[in-house]
Amino acid sequence: MGKETAVEQIKKIEEELAHTQKNKATSYHLGQLKAKLAKLKRELLTPTSSGGGGPGIGFDVARSGVASVGFIGFPSVGKSSLMSGLTGTESVAAAYEFTTLTTVPGTLTVHGAPIQILDLPGIIEGAKDGKGRGRQVIAVARTCNLIFIVLDVLKPLADKAVIEAELEGFGIRLNKTPPNITIKKKEKGGIAITNTVPLTKITADEIKAVLSEYRMANADVHIRCDPTVDEFVDVVEGNRVYIPAIMVLNKIDAISIEELDLLYRIPNSVPISVKEWLNIDELLETMWEKLSLVRVYTKPRGAKAPDYTAPVVLKKDKCTVEDFCNAIHKDISKQLKHAMVWGTSVKHSRGQKVGLSHVLADEDVVTLVKN
Numbered sequence: 465m466g467k468e469t470a471v472e473q474i475k476k477i478e479e480e481l482a483h484t485q486k487n488k489a490t491s492y493h494l495g496q497l498k499a500k501l502a503k504l505k506r507e508l509l510t511p512t513s514s515g516g517g518g519p520g521i522g523f524d525v526a527r528s529g530v531a532s533v534g535f536i537g538f539p540s541v542g543k544s545s546l547m548s549g550l551t552g553t554e555s556v557a558a559a560y561e562f563t564t565l566t567t568v569p570g571t572l573t574v575h576g577a578p579i580q581i582l583d584l585p586g587i588i589e590g591a592k593d594g595k596g597r598g599r600q601v602i603a604v605a606r607t608c609n610l611i612f613i614v615l616d617v618l619k620p621l622a623d624k625a626v627i628e629a630e631l632e633g634f635g636i637r638l639n640k641t642p643p644n645i646t647i648k649k650k651e652k653g654g655i656a657i658t659n660t661v662p663l664t665k666i667t668a669d670e671i672k673a674v675l676s677e678y679r680m681a682n683a684d685v686h687i688r689c690d691p692t693v694d695e696f697v698d699v700v701e702g703n704r705v706y707i708p709a710i711m712v713l714n715k716i717d718a719i720s721i722e723e724l725d726l727l728y729r730i731p732n733s734v735p736i737s738v739k740e741w742l743n744i745d746e747l748l749e750t751m752w753e754k755l756s757l758v759r760v761y762t763k764p765r766g767a768k769a770p771d772y773t774a775p776v777v778l779k780k781d782k783c784t785v786e787d788f789c790n791a792i793h794k795d796i797s798k799q800l801k802h803a804m805v806w807g808t809s810v811k812h813s814r815g816q817k818v819g820l821s822h823v824l825a826d827e828d829v830v831t832l833v834k835n
């Protein structure tokens with residue numbers, strides 16, 4: 465008999481997990497199983513020369529804009545129709561499945577910020593394990609700042625679950641923040657766990673079991689959240705990406721108002737019709753919120769009004785005065801004496817003098833004063 469494949473081993477462990485009750489006696493073993501599962505899944509996703517659908521030629525496109533949005537969904541849900549409608553870039557749409565065969569980029573300007581839209585081929589169940597072009601498609605999604613999961617309103621929930629599982633299996637975490645956990649390896653002393661909030665979903669035994677699977681016998685573990693075992697494994701594995709997502713429920717022209725009411729209960733969802741161009745404004749507003757971008761307007765020294773037509777667009781986790789300077793030119797921050805800022809990031813309505821580390825807010829106005 466040959467060696468069990470990774471897929472077979474994964475199946476076995478998943479079955480065992482489903483049949484093992486969670487209690488004090490099994491807790492260490494469960495932790496081990498979850499860690500083993502994560503390692504096997506990683507093995508499965510690491511490209512080898514012997515398959516996996518190739519390196520993804522043609523899927524990488526030149527990146528432009530301040531952020532990117534990738535379209536993921538089953539075939540023929542209307543991804544290309546939406547992309548063409550939003551950007552004016554023609555991505556062929558048709559009634560047959562797998563019309564789109566590679567990444568098609570386009571640009572959409574929202575609130576003055578150029579956003580790159582990436583239309584992608586449809587994916588199917590098993591995509592992450594190499595079915596179709598699934599892995600290349602999901603690999604592109606991993607690099608996006610926002611994912612539109614485009615669903616057909618006639619069968620949104622089943623499809624949503626499949627797509628989410630495919631993305632999860634590829635290390636993408638949707639609409640989640642990274643668990644606030646640090647693990648510091650050390651030479652001796654065993655495993656020391658400290659936590660700032662009560663842990664209700666994971667036990668010390670499970671933590672130790674997971675770490676031992678990763679050959680960590682000595683480490684300081686500091687937990688500032690209430691993670692599940694899977695979230696803890698995510699931290700140990702590393703290589704996870706945390707990306708916001710919107711469930712775009714397309715083709716509402718094909719359903720009744722009563723059915724539409726039910727759809728609004730799906731979290732993070734926006735129902736639309738590309739065909740009738742319905743509710744696209746809500747989609748764009750939700751998109752803008754999820755991208756968490758910060759527009760900063762420049763007011764030249766002595767000028768009466770800032771230039772509101774061309775904001776410098778920054779990401780919310782990288783929007784200090786220094787980031788603003790660097791976005792204009794790499795040498796500016798070195799010459800800066802101070803910056804004058806007007807807007808919600810400062811207390812005074814008449815403006816305030818700030819330094820490089822000051823964090824800017826959306827729609828702030830900045831004047832740079834050089835040495």
Ligand SMILES: Nc1nc2c(ncn2[C@@H]2O[C@H](COP(=O)(O)OP(=O)(O)OP(=O)(O)O)[C@@H](O)[C@H]2O)c(=O)[nH]1
Nearest residue numbers: 540541542543544545557558562563564586738739
């Ligand atoms: N009724 C209705 N049909 C739509 C809507 N949007 C798109 N379609 C139709 O759905 C079919 C598939 O559209 P595409 O844009 O090619 O879908 P896709 O998701 O890009 O498909 P693949 O590239 O094959 O994965 C086409 O016949 C479209 O005309 C909509 O809002 N309502």
Ligand SMILES: [K+]
Nearest residue numbers: 540558560563
């Ligand atoms: K299609």
Ligand SMILES: [Mg+2]
Nearest residue numbers: 543544563564
């Ligand atoms: Mg398409």
